[in-house]
Amino acid sequence: MSVFNQPRRRIVVLIILGLAMVLIARLSYLQIVEKKYQRLADANAVTKKIVYPSRGIIFDRKNRSILGNDILYDLVVTPAAVKNIDTSYLCEILEINKEEFIKRIGDAVKRNGRVRPSVFAGLLSAATFSRLQESMYLFQAGFELVQRPIRSYPYKAAANILGYIGEISPGMLKTDKYSDYQSGDYIGLTGLEKTYEDVLMGQRGTRYIIKDNLNRPQGALENGDFDTAAIAGKNLRLSLDIELQVLGEELMRNKIGSIVAIDPSTGGILAMVSGPVFDPNLLTGSSRTKNVSKLFVDPTEPFLNRGIQATYQPGSAMKPLTAIVALDEGLITPDFGFPCHGGYTSCKFIKCLHSEAGHAANLRAAMAHSCNSYFLHLYRMEVDDRKWGGVKKGHAKWKEYMSRFGLGHRLGIDIPGESPGIVADTTVLNKRYNGNWNSCSELYVGIGQGQVAVTPLQMANAMCLIANKGSYFLPHLVESIDLDSSDLLKKFKERHTVAKISDTAYHSVIYGMEDVIEHGTGRGAQMNGIAVCGKTGTAQNRGIVNGKAVDLKDHSVFVAFAPRDNPKIAIAVIVENAGTGATFAVPIANLMMEKYLRDTLPLSKQPIMKRMLETTTIQLSKLETSKIDSLNATTGMLTSEAILKKYFH
Template sequence: MAIAANSRELVLKIIFVMVAIVILSRLFFLQLFEDKYKVMANDIAILRKVVYPPRGVIYDRKGRVMLNNQVVYDLVVTPVETRKNFDTARLCEALDIDVPAFEKLMKRAVNKGGWVRQTVFLEELSPAQAARFQENIFLFNGFQMVERNIRSYPNPNAAVVLGYIGEVSPAMLRKDRFRSYNQGDYVGIDGLEQQYEEVLRGQRGIYFVEKDNFNRPRDSYKGGMLDTPAQGGRSIELYLDAELQAYGEKLMGNKLGSIVAIDPETGGILAMVSSPSYDPNLLTGKERSKNFGKLFMDATKPLFNRAMKGSYNPGSTQKPLTALVALDEHVITPAYGYPCSGGYYACGKRIGCTHSGGGHAANLRLALANSCNSYFCHIYRLSVDKREFGNVKNGLHKFYQHMYDFGLGHPLGVDLPHETGGTLFDTKDYDKMYNGSWNSCTNVFIGMGQGEIASTPLQMANSMCIIANHGYYYTPHFVKSVAKNPRDPILAPYLKKHEVTHIADSAFAIVGLGMMDVVNKGTGTVARLPDVEVCAKTGTVENKAIVNGQVMKLQNHSMFVAFAPRVHPKIAIAVCVENSGYGATWAGPIASLMIEKYLFDTVASNRKSLEERMFNAQLIPRYTYVIDSARRLRDRLIWERKVQQKRFADSIRHYQDSLMIHQWIKKNLM
C-alpha cells in the first residue's frame, strides 16, 4: 500500500514539474522569439495600421463601370491613449470643430467601442482636415488616419439592383456569418452588394510601422515580415445593359411600377427597373443615414424593389399559361372556340368581356388576340374539371403543379436578396378557405388572372422566357462572370436548365402565334415593330386597397408581357405600371420601346412622339400618399397599443413581484 502511495505521489510530482517546464518554455519563447507579442507590448513605438481594400468593381454587359470605389480618410481614435497630455484645442483647430463637438464625438466613440478599442471618431475627412491633421500628427496620441474606399456610382441608375454598403452593426457581429468582421468594417446591405459580399469584399490588410519620438510613422517594422497584405475584392460583370437600364428608368419616370427584361437564352437580366427609384450616391458618404431616413419615409417607397417583391394579379397576361395547361391536358385543341357574346354566364353570374361581337373567340389564336375573358374562364374550368382527375380538387392540384413549373408561387432564386414568390393557391388552401365545399366556379377568375393568384414582374418575365424557349428557362440572374470567369462555382445554380418537359412543342408554338396575333391585329398593336415578330399579351388588372377596414376600388394596373423575335428570341419582358388603366395604354408602349431600344440600339423617328409621351407622363396618383398616410397612422396606433400593453404587463409583473417579496418578509422576518 505504501509503495502504491509513493508511486502516485511521484507521478503527481512529475506532472507538476512538466506543466511548469511547458509554461516557462512558452514564456521564454514569447519573450525572445514571438514578434507578434513584441509588437503588442511596444504599441507606443509600433503603429498597427489597418488597410481596407477596395471592393470589387461592377461592370455592365459591355464593360461599362456601374459601381466603383473612391478613396476617403476616416479619423479613428483609441480613447484610452488620449487621457494624458492631450492637446484638445489643437485637434479642434486642425479639424475645424469646437470643443463641445469634440466631446460629443469622443463620447460617441467610447459608447460605440469602449476605451481600449480603436473606433471611428470622424468619418470622411475633407482634404483640408486631412492635411492639417497630418502636419500635427505627433501632437495627437491615440488618433490615426485610416484610408477607406467608399462606393461611387458613375450614373444614378440601378439603385435597387446594385444595393449599398454600411458599417457592420453590433447586432451583426453577434451572428456567425460576420465572425470574420470587426467593428468599423463595411458590408453589403442590399442588392448585389449583399448577395455577392464574399466576392466583392476582399481581405483587409494589417501593417506594422515604426514611429519616431514625435509619433510620426517611419519605416515598416521588420521590413514588413509581420504584415498581412490587403487583397482587393474580385470584380463582377453583369448581363445588365447600363444604357437600357437608364432608358427604362427614364420611361418609368413619375410612375409607380417596374420593368424586367431577360435574355431567354441565358436567363441573364438585361434590365430591372423599379419606379420611383433614387440616386444610389445618396447612400454613400456622411449624409447616407439622413438620406436613408428620407427615402424610407417616402410614400412612393423608392427603396422597395417592385420588380421582384411587388405582387400583382397578372390579369390577362396569365391567359397564355392557362391556354398551355388546357392544351397539355387535351381538353381543347387550337381550333376550339367559345360562343362569347360579351360575358361568361356559366357560373350563375356575369363575368364581363371587353368584346361582344360574335366570332372573337372562335379559336385559341383569336381568343388570345382579343383577350376574351369568357374563353379563358371556360377552358380553366375544363382543365380542373377534367373527368380523368375524378374531382375538381385533384384537377386544381394538377393546375397548381403546372403553374408551379411555370415559376409561379415560389421565389425563382434570382441573385438578389429578399425575393418574394407571389401567391398560388392549392387544393388545401381552398379547402381551408371554404371548409372543403367549393367547385371550379368558386375560383373561375384564376383562368383570366384574377382571384387568388399573384405574380411578381420577375415571374411574369420568366414565364415569357419559358414560352419563347418552348419549355425551358434558366434561373434569372444578373452576374455573367466573376473575375472574368463565367464558370466560377458561385454561378453554378444559374447555368442549370429548368425544363417544363410535359408540354408539347406544338402547344408552345400555337400560343406563340396567338401572342403574335395580339400585336398584329389584337389588343397590343401598340407594340408592333417593323420586320420583328413581337409576341405579347396585354393585361388590365383590377386594383383594390383596404384602408381603415374599407375596400377602396382604385384605378387598374396596366400590364404587358412580351418576347421578341418569335423565332430565336433575344429578349423577354414584363412591364407593370400601377394605377394607370389599360395594358395597351402605358405598359404596352413602354415594353415595345424597350424591345426596340435593345434590338436596334435606337428608336425609330416615327415613334419619338410615343417615347416623349412616356417620358413626360405623370401617373403617380394623389391617393398613393393618402393611403400611405392612413397605413402609417394605423401602424403608429398598433405600435402605441403594444407599448401600452407592455407597460401594463410590466406593471402587473412588478406588482406581483412586490407582493411575493412582501409575503416572504412577513413569513420569514416578522
C-alpha cells in the same frame, strides 16, 4: 552510489537537461535574434493599422464598369491615447460641439474598448478632410486619418440591384456568420453587395507602425517585414445591359411600378427597374446616413424593389399560361372554339370586350381578342376533368402547373428579398369557402384575377418559358465571377423543362400573342421588321381609403418577347394606377425592346418617349410629400429635355 551509475535515473536527468537547453535556446533566439514578438508586444511603441482592400468591381454584359471604388477618409480615435489635444479646434473642424465629442469618445469605448482604434467621424467630406489634413499634427495623440474605399456609380442607375454597403452593426458582429469582421468594417447590406459579400469583400491587410514617445509615426516595423497585403475582392460580370437599365429608369421617373427584361436563352436579367428610381450615389459618402433616412420614409417606397418584392394580379397576361395547361393536358387542340356572344354565363355573367361571331373560334383567335369567356372556360375544364376525381384534386393539379411555371414561389434570383407571390391552393380555398366550393368559385384565376398575384420577375420568366416552348433558366444577374472556380453559379446554368406539348400547340399560343401586337390591344409594341409576341393586361387595384376597401385606378400591364423566332428578350412591364395595358406598359416595353434589339431608337418614337417622360402617374398625395426628385437633383440627374436630346439628337 552516483545517480549516473543508475541507468534509469540517468536517462530521466538527460531528458530534463535536454529540454532545458532547448527552452533556453528558444528564449535566447526570441530575445536576441527574432524581434517580431518583442516588437508586437510593445503596445506603446507599435501601432497596428488595418489596410482595407478594394471591393470587387461590377461590370455589365459589355464589360462596362457600373460600380467602382473611390477613396474617402475616416477619422479614427484610440481613446486611451487622447491626451492634450485642442478639443475646441477639432470640434470646429468637424462641426460638432463638445458634448458630441465626449459622446463619440464614449461610443468608441463601448464599441471597441479604450486601446483599440474606432471610427470617430466616418467618410469625411472633401472640405473637412482638407482642413483636418492640414492640422493633423495637432491631433496625433489619439487620432489618425484612415483611407476607406467607398462605392461609386458612374451610370447613376441600378440602385435596387447593386445594393449598398454600410458599417457592420454590433448585432451582426455577435453572430458566427460575421466572426471575421470587426467594428468599423463595411459590409454589403442589400442587393448584389449582400448576396456576393464573400466574393466582393476581399481580404484585409495589416501594417505595423513604430511611434516615438510623443506618439509620432517613425516608419514601418522592421521595414514592413510583418505587414500583410490587402487582397482586392473578385469582380462580378453581369448579364445586365446598363444602357437598357438607364433607359428603363428614365421611363419610370414619376411612376410607380417595374420593368423586368430577361434573355430567354440564358435567364440572364437584362434590366430590372423599380420605380420611382433614385441615384445610388445618394448612398455613398458623408451624406449617406441622412439620405438613407429620407428615402426610407418616402411615401413612394423607393427601397422596395418592385421587380421582385411587389405582387400584382396579372390580369389577361395570365391567359397564355391557362392555354398551355389545357394543351398539355390534352383537354383542347389549337382548333378548340367557344361560342362567346359577349360574356360568360355558365357560372355568372362575366363581360367580354368582344361580342362579334367567331372572335373565340379557336385558340389563336381567342388569344388575339383576349376573350374572357374562352379562358374562364379553359380553367373550369382543367380543374373539373374527370380524371382528377373531383375539383379539389383538379385545382391541386392546376396549382402544380403554376408552380412549375414559376408562380407562387421564389424563383431564386441572386439578390435578396424576393417575394413568392400568391397562387391559392386547396387549403386556402377550403378556408375561404368553408370547404364548400367548385370550379365557379375561383374561375377568375383563369384570367389572372382572384386568388393569384405575381411579381414582375415571375411574369417575365413566364414569357421566357413560352418563348423557349416549354423551358426556362433561373433568372439571375451574375453571369461569371473573375478568378472563381466554385459551383456558386451552377444552378443558373441548368435548364428547367416544364411542359412538353408539341411545337404546333405552342405555335397557337405564340401566333395568337403575335396577333395581339399586329391588330389587337398591343399595337403600340410593333417594330418594323421584327415580329413581337405579347399580351396586354389590366390589373385590378383594390385599396383602403378612409378605412374602407375601394376600387382604385387599375394598373397597366404588358408582357412580351421578341423576335418571335429565336427570341432575344422577354419583358414584363407594370405601371401602377395607369389604366389599361396599352396606355403605359405597352409603349414602355416597345422602347425597351427597340433599344435592346437595335441599340438605338428611331426618330418616330420621340413623341412616345416625350409622353412617357413628362407624364406622372404617382398619386398626388404621395407626390406632394415625396423627396425623390429633390434628392436626385442634388446628384445632377438629367432632365426630361436632356434625356430626349441624348436619344434623338
